[in-house]
Amino acid sequence: MIACFAVLAVANLINPCFGSALCADSDLVRLEADTPRVVDVPHDAVPGYVVTSVAFLGQTLNVQHDCNADINVTGRFDVLPNGDVIVLATVSDLIGKNFRLFVRSIVETESWIDAFVLRIRHGNQIVRFLRQSYHGHLPENSPPRSLVRGLEGLVARVPDAVDMPLRYAIVDGPTELFELKTSDGMVQIESRMPLDYEVESQYMLLIAAGVRGGIWEPAIARLWIHIDNVNDNSPVMDSPSYHVVVHRRYSARRNLITVGATDVDNDAIFYRIENHNHYFGIHRKNGSVFLRHSGHRLTRNMYELHVFAVDSGGKHSKPSTVHIDVVGRRVRRRKMERGRRELRPLKQIEIPESMIGDIFDLDNEYYEVFALKEPSPKFLEVQPMTGTVSLRQGEKFDYETRREINFTVLITRADDPACELCMFCCYSVVA
Numbered sequence: 001m002i003a004c005f006a007v008l009a010v011a012n013l014i015n016p017c018f019g020s021a022l023c024a025d026s027d028l029v030r031l032e033a034d035t036p037r038v039v040d041v042p043h044d045a046v047p048g049y050v051v052t053s054v055a056f057l058g059q060t061l062n063v064q065h066d067c068n069a070d071i072n073v074t075g076r077f078d079v080l081p082n083g084d085v086i087v088l089a090t091v092s093d094l095i096g097k098n099f100r101l102f103v104r105s106i107v108e109t110e111s112w113i114d115a116f117v118l119r120i121r122h123g124n125q126i127v128r129f130l131r132q133s134y135h136g137h138l139p140e141n142s143p144p145r146s147l148v149r150g151l152e153g154l155v156a157r158v159p160d161a162v163d164m165p166l167r168y169a170i171v172d173g174p175t176e177l178f179e180l181k182t183s184d185g186m187v188q189i190e191s192r193m194p195l196d197y198e199v200e201s202q203y204m205l206l207i208a209a210g211v212r213g214g215i216w217e218p219a220i221a222r223l224w225i226h227i228d229n230v231n232d233n234s235p236v237m238d239s240p241s242y243h244v245v246v247h248r249r250y251s252a253r254r255n256l257i258t259v260g261a262t263d264v265d266n267d268a269i270f271y272r273i274e275n276h277n278h279y280f281g282i283h284r285k286n287g288s289v290f291l292r293h294s295g296h297r298l299t300r301n302m303y304e305l306h307v308f309a310v311d312s313g314g315k316h317s318k319p320s321t322v323h324i325d326v327v328g329r330r331v332r333r334r335k336m337e338r339g340r341r342e343l344r345p346l347k348q349i350e351i352p353e354s355m356i357g358d359i360f361d362l363d364n365e366y367y368e369v370f371a372l373k374e375p376s377p378k379f380l381e382v383q384p385m386t387g388t389v390s391l392r393q394g395e396k397f398d399y400e401t402r403r404e405i406n407f408t409v410l411i412t413r414a415d416d417p418a419c420e421l422c423m424f425c426c427y428s429v430v431a
Contacts, residue, residue, distance in 0.1 A: 036100060036115035040217040041087070042123030043095040049087040050132055052220075054114045056083035059105040066100045077118075079103050085116075094120040119217075124159035127166065127209055129221040136189060139228045140197040148178075148189040148225055155186055156209030156219050166209045171220070173205035178225065180207070189223065197229040198264050231313030235261040235269050237320040248328035250295035256280075256324070259287040261309035261317055274306040274319055282307060289322060301326045355397060358390040373408040382409060 039052050054061070061079045065072075076089050085103060103114045136148035158164050168187050170180050177195065181188045187207065203225045210218030238260040246256055259282075261269050271287040273280065280303070281292050289305065303324040309317040359380075370387045372380065379395035382388065389409070391397070 036117050038117045038119065038217060040119050040121050040126045041091060042126060042128065043092045043120055044123045045087045045091060047087055047089060051077065051085045051087060051118065052116060053085060054079070054083045054103050054105065056081075057105075057107065059107040061106075062104050064102045064104060066102075071097055071099045073099055073101070073118075077101060091120050095122060096120065122160075125161075125216075127156055127158055127211065127216045127219040129154075129156045129207075129209065129219050131221065133222040133224065135224045135226065137226050137228050138191060138195065140230045141194045141232060142191060144191060144193050146191045148191070151187065151189060151223070154189075154207070154221070154223070156221070158211075158216065164211060167212060168207060168209050171206045171208045173223075174203055177203065178205060189225065195227050197227045198233075200227065201229075202226045229265055231265050231267055231311065231315060233264045234315040235263040235267075235309035235311050235317040237261045237307075237309060237317050240318075240320050242320060242322045243325075244289070244322065245325045245327060246291070246295055246298070248295040248298060248326060250291055252291055252294045254295075255288045255290045257289050257322065259289065259307050259320060259322065261287070263309075263311050265311065265313075267311035267313055269309050269311055271307060271309055274308065277305060279303070280305055280324070295326070295328065298326045352397075356391055358388050369412050371410045371412075373410040376407050377405055380405075380407065387411075 037052070041049075041051055045051075061081065061083065063077055063079045063085065065074065065077075071094065073094070076087065076091060076094075077085060078088050079085050085101070098117055098119045101116045101118050103116075105112050105114070130153055134151055134154050136150045138146060138148050156166055156168070158166075168180055168182060170178065177192055178189050179192055181190060189205070205223040205225065207221045207223050208218045209221075210216070242257055242259060244257040250256075259271065261271070263269055270284045271282050272284065273282050277292075279292055279298055280289060282289050287307075287309075289307070303326070305322040305324065306319040307322055308319040368387065369384050370382045371384060372382050379392050381390055381392050383390070387409075
C-alpha cells in the first residue's frame with residue numbers, strides 16, 4: 001500500500017458540511033492539515049488509476065473535497081476500503097488545476113484526516129512508471145543476491161525529458177529481505193537471504209522514482225514479489241504405526257483403517273503399500289486400507305503392512321507399519337490352481353414364457369468377470385461385472401419354438417486372468 005503522508009491531528013469538531021455533503025470546510029481543514037501532501041495526477045489518468053493511498057488500520061474511509069473551492073471535483077475521486085484513492089472519472093478537463101482532497105478515517109469515536117493537494121499535470125511532463133503495479137517471482141530457498149524474475153519492465157520516465165536521469169529507492173517494505181539495484185536504466189530487485197514459501201508466500205515493496213533536486217514529484221509503484229513453492233519437503237505420516245482387528249466374516253472391499261500424511265509444500269499426496277500385497281490394498285487418494293477379498297481367504301492370524309505417502313513431486317515419506325490381527329474361525333475352501341479350468345455346478349432354472357429383462361444373477365465374487373461362451377444364444381446377454389443374465393431388448397421367449405436353452409458362462413478373475421472357470425446353465429421355458 002502506498003505510504004500515507006501527512007497523517008493529521010484528530011478534530012473533535014464535525015462541520016455539518018463535512019458530514020452531510022462530501023466536502024469539507026477549508027477553515028476546519030486548516031486546523032487539521034497544515035502541510036498537505038502534494039500529488040501529481042496525469043491528465044490522461046483512466047478510471048481506476050490509483051492516485052495515492054492512506055494507511056489502512058481497519059477504519060471507515062470517505063473522501064471529501066474543499067467546500068470553498070472554485071473547482072467542483074465531486075464524483076471524480078473515491079477511496080477504496082483498503083485505503084487506495086482512485087480516479088472515478090476522467091480529469092483531462094482539469095489540466096493545470098490544483099485542488100485539495102481530504103480522506104477522513106473513523107475508528108469508533110476517533111477520527112483523523114489525511115489531506116492532499118492534487119495537481120492535474122500533463123502526463124508527458126511528470127515522472128511516471130509504465131505501470132502502477134508489478135509482479136515478480138522468486139523460487140523459495142534461492143541463494144542470497146538472486147534476481148527477482150519478471151521485472152524487466154520496471155522503469156519510470158518523464159516522456160518529454162527522456163534523458164532526465166532518475167533515481168530509485170525502496171520507500172516501504174521489507175528492505176532487510178530485498179535490495180534495489182539499477183542496470184542500464186532498469187530496476188532490479190535482489191534477495192538478501194533465502195526465503196521460505198511455507199513462512200511467507202508473497203511480499204510487497206513500494207518503489208519511488210524521482211529526479212535529483214525535487215524538480216518533479218516522485219512516482220510510486222507497487223511491487224509484489226511472489227515466492228514460488230519448491231518441492232523441498234517430503235510428506236510425513238501422521239503416525240509411525242497403526243493397529244486394526246479384522247474378522248474373517250468381513251466382505252471384500254471393506255475399509256479397515258485410514259492412514260494419513262501431511263506435506264508442508266501443500267503438494268498432492270498419494271498412498272502406497274511397500275511390495276504388492278495379495279490380501280490388502282490401499283486407496284491411493286484417501287489412504288483407506290481395505291480387503292481385496294473376503295476375510296475367509298486370509299491364511300494367517302497376523303499381518304504387517306508397510307504403507308507410505310508420495311507427493312506429486314515424487315518425494316516419499318518414511319513408512320508406517322499397519323499391524324493387522326485376524327480373528328474368527330477359518331473356513332477351508334478349495335483353492336483354485338493357477339491356469340487350471342474348473343466347473344461350477346450346473347444351474348437349472350424354469351422361467352415363464354412372459355419373462356423379460358433380467359433373468360437371474362450368478363453367484364459372483366469380487367474381481368470376477370463374466371462372458372457368454374460361444375456359441376451362445378444371441379437373444380441373451382450377461383453383464384460382465386455383476387454376472388446378471390438377461391434377455392436382450394426386444395427379444396422374448398416362445399414356449400412353442402424354444403422350450404429349453406443351454407449355454408455356458410465363462411468366468412475369469414481380473415486379478416488373476418489365468419484362473420478360468422465355466423458354468424453350464426439350462427433354462428426351461430414354461431407356458
